[in-house]
Structure formats: C-alpha cells, structure tokens
Amino acid sequence: MxxxxxxxxxxxxxxxxxxxxxxxxxxxxxxxxxLYLSFFVAPPDxxxxxxxxxxxxxxxxxxxxxxxxxxxxxASLGTLVWRHPLADVTAKxxxxxxxxxxxxxxxxxxxxxxxxxxxxxxxxxxxxxxxxLLVMYLGLIALWxxxxxxxxxxxxxxxxxxxxxxxxxxxxxSVDWWNxxxxxxxxxRAGGATIDASMLTPLFVMMAGMTLLxxxxxxxxxxxxILRRRVRTLELAAAGADA
Amino acid sequence: xxxxxxxxVAAYLVAAVVVAGLVAWVVADGREQKRRLADLDARGVRRxxxxxxxx
Numbered sequence: 109m110x111x112x113x114x115x116x117x118x119x120x121x122x123x124x125x126x127x128x129x130x131x132x133x134x135x136x137x138x139x140x141x142x143l144y145l146s147f148f149v150a151p152p153d154x155x156x157x158x159x160x161x162x163x164x165x166x167x168x169x170x171x172x173x174x175x176x177x178x179x180x181x182x183a184s185l186g187t188l189v190w191r192h193p194l195a196d197v198t199a200k201x202x203x204x205x206x207x208x209x210x211x212x213x214x215x216x217x218x219x220x221x222x223x224x225x226x227x228x229x230x231x232x233x234x235x236x237x238x239x240x241l242l243v244m245y246l247g248l249i250a251l252w253x254x255x256x257x258x259x260x261x262x263x264x265x266x267x268x269x270x271x272x273x274x275x276x277x278x279x280x281x282s283v284d285w286w287n288x289x290x291x292x293x294x295x296x297r298a299g300g301a302t303i304d305a306s307m308l309t310p311l312f313v314m315m316a317g318m319t320l321l322x323x324x325x326x327x328x329x330x331x332x333x334i335l336r337r338r339v340r341t342l343e344l345a346a347a348g349a350d351a
Numbered sequence: 352x353x354x355x356x357x358x359x360v361a362a363y364l365v366a367a368v369v370v371a372g373l374v375a376w377v378v379a380d381g382r383e384q385k386r387r388l389a390d391l392d393a394r395g396v397r398r399x400x401x402x403x404x405x406x
Contacts, residue, residue, distance in 0.1 A: 158353035162362045169366065205373060212369050216362040223355040321370065328377045335384035338398065339391065346396045 117193055117334045124327050131324035139317035145310035153307075162220040164310055167295070168318035169213040173241060174276055176206030176322065180248075181273045184266035194330070196262035197337070199269060200252050201329035205322060207245035214238060217290075225289055233282035234290035237275055244272045258337065 146164035153160035180202045186195030217235065218228045229235065248265050255261035283292045294302045301308055353359075391397070 152353070157355070158359060159355045161359050165362055165366045204376070208369050208373050212366050215365045219358045219362040219365070223358050325373055325377055328381060332377065332380045332384050335381070335388060339384060339387045342388075342391045342396045342398065346391065346394070 115193055117197070120194060121331060121334060124331055128324060128327055128331075131320055131327065135317055135320035135324055138313060138320055142310060142314035142317045145313055150307050150310045156224060159220065159223050160307070162216055163307070164314045166213060166216040166220055167311060168315045169209045169216060170238070171315055172318055172322050173206060173210035173213050173238065174279060175319070176202055176209060177241065177245070177269075177272070177276060179326070180206065180269050181276075184269040187262050187266040188270075194334075196258070196266070197330050197333045198326075199265060200262075201333045202326055203245055203249050203252070205325050205329060207242060207249065209318075209322070210238065210242040210245060214242065221289075227289075230289045232288040232290055233286040234279065234288050237279045237282050240275055241279060244268075244275065248272075258340075 142164070146161055150161070150164070152158045180199045183192075183195045183199035183202065186192035187199065214235075217238075221230075222228050248268060251265050251268060252261050255264060280293075282288060283290055295308075295311070303311070
C-alpha cells in the first residue's frame with residue numbers, strides 16, 4: 109500500500125489496527141532491553157556515579173519533546189498547505205503526548221540536577237526554553253479545545269505551531285549560544301558523541317524504544333481522534349434531522 | 352546503588368507514572384469513542400458508507 113493511500117482516514121484505521129500490536133510488541137522488547145543495558149551493563153560514571161542512569165530516561169524524553177513538536181510542525185504544514193485529511197488529526201493527537209514527554213524531561217532533569225548541580229532549577233537558556241516548549245504544548249491543547257469549529261481550530265493551531273518552531277533551534281543550540289549550567293551538547297554534535305560507547309549504546313536503545321512507544325501512542329490517539337470526528341459529524345447530522 | 356538512589360528511583364517512577372497515565376488515557380478515550388459510535392448506530396445514525404447510502 110502506498111503511503112499516500114493512508115491519507116484516507118478509513119484506510120488509516122484499517123492499517124493502524126494491524127500496526128498497533130506490532131508497535132506495542134517492538135516498543136516493549138526494545139525498552140526492556142534498553143532498561144537492562146541501562147541498569148546492568150552501563151558502568152557508573154567516573155564523576156556522577158550511578159546518578160548518570162537518569163540520563164537513560166531524561167535524554168529520550170527530551171528528544172521526544174522536540175521530535176514530537178517537529179511532528180506537529182510537519183502536520184501543520186499539511187493542514188495549511190495541502191489540507192491533508194489526517195494532518196490536523198496528527199497534530200492534535202501529538203500535542204498531549206509531546207506535552208507529557210516534555211514534562212518528564214523537565215522533572216527527570218530536575219531530579220538529575222539536584223544531586224549534581226545542587227539545585228532543582230535554574231533559569232538558564234536550556235531549561236527555560238524547554239519550559240517554554242511545555243507552555244506552548246499546553247497553549248495549543250487549550251486552543252484546540254477553545255475553538256468549537258474543528259476547521260478554524262485546525263488553522264489557528266497550525267499557524268501557532270509553526271510560529272512556535274522557532275523554539276526548537278533555541279532549545280538545541282542554547283547550550284552553545286549561552287553559558288548554561290546545563291552541560292553542552294554531547295550526543296548529536298559535529299565531531300561525534302563525547303559519551304563512551306558503553307553508555308551511548310544503552311542510550312540509543314532507550315531512545316529507539318521510547319520513540320516506538322511514542323509512535324504507538326500517537327497512532328492510537330489518531331485513531332481515537334478520527335472516531336471522535338465521526339461521532340461529532342453523526343451527532344450534528346442527527347440533530348439536523350431531528351430539527 | 353549510590354547515595355543518590357532516591358533521585359534515580361524517583362526519575363524512573365515519574366516517567367513510569369506519566370507513561371501509564373498516557374496509556375490509560377488513550378485506551379479509555381478509544382473505548383469512549385467506540386461506545387458513542389455504537390450508541391449512534393443503535394439509534395440508526397450511521398455514516399452513509401456504512402449503511403448502504405442511508406443516513
């Protein structure tokens with residue numbers, strides 16, 4: 109089946125019904141392997157000790173907070189430019205999941221920061237821009253719920269989402285552009301990662317597993333949103349017929 | 352585990368609770384939408400494609 113054929117919501121529902129169990133199984137296996145590697149194979153850091161193990165949940169959550177917003181930005185282009193039938197469904201479904209992973213990134217970062225930095229929070233550029241990302245997610249969720257007409261809500265949310273993409277490079281490069289308490293880039297950087305393979309491998313496995321978890325949650329949320337819109341359409345039709 | 356075990360356990364616990372909450376929300380929402388569609392179907396309110404042209 110060509111990808112473009114999945115643009116039809118009915119075809120998407122059929123395809124995703126078969127996809128969801130496969131994604132669940134893959135996510136479960138990869139996360140289980142990742143947790144095993146993170147706790148029983150990766151060595152303690154020479155400075156941080158075992159506290160470095162927070163990295164294996166913090167970094168994947170932070171990655172998903174940004175990648176999730178990227179998914180919403182691409183979907184917003186689909187809403188505004190191509191009026192793709194699944195574009196707004198994707199963006200609206202991705203928002204709560206992205207917000208949840210942003211929250212996890214902030215909380216686990218705080219729990220890592222307290223023993224290592226001596227403080228739960230500082231208003232440095234990385235932490236503040238990540239908090240702004242959470243506020244943007246919450247604002248978009250509120251916008252979708254505040255506007256009753258789905259078409260108007262979709263366009264308004266798509267514009268706001270695209271405006272908000274300016275925050276993604278700010279988060280990514282904040283540690284290069286400003287002096288931050290948060291450590292500098294150590295994974296996706298020019299010249300390669302500065303983390304030893306014994307820690308990098310578990311980290312990548314956890315990132316893959318969490319990304320699969322994100323994918324299955326997004327697919328299920330999209331299925332729910334398509335059904336919700338069908339319910340709304342049918343209820344409006346029934347109300348019109350009764351009037 | 353280190354002297355900071357509490358911080359490590361708390362980080363993974365928060366992540367587990369949030370993920371469990373997401374899963375519960377998605378599953379409950381899916382059931383709710385299917386129930387509402389079934390209610391509409393029982394009242395004879397169906398999509399045209401699902402009822403052979405009847406609304």
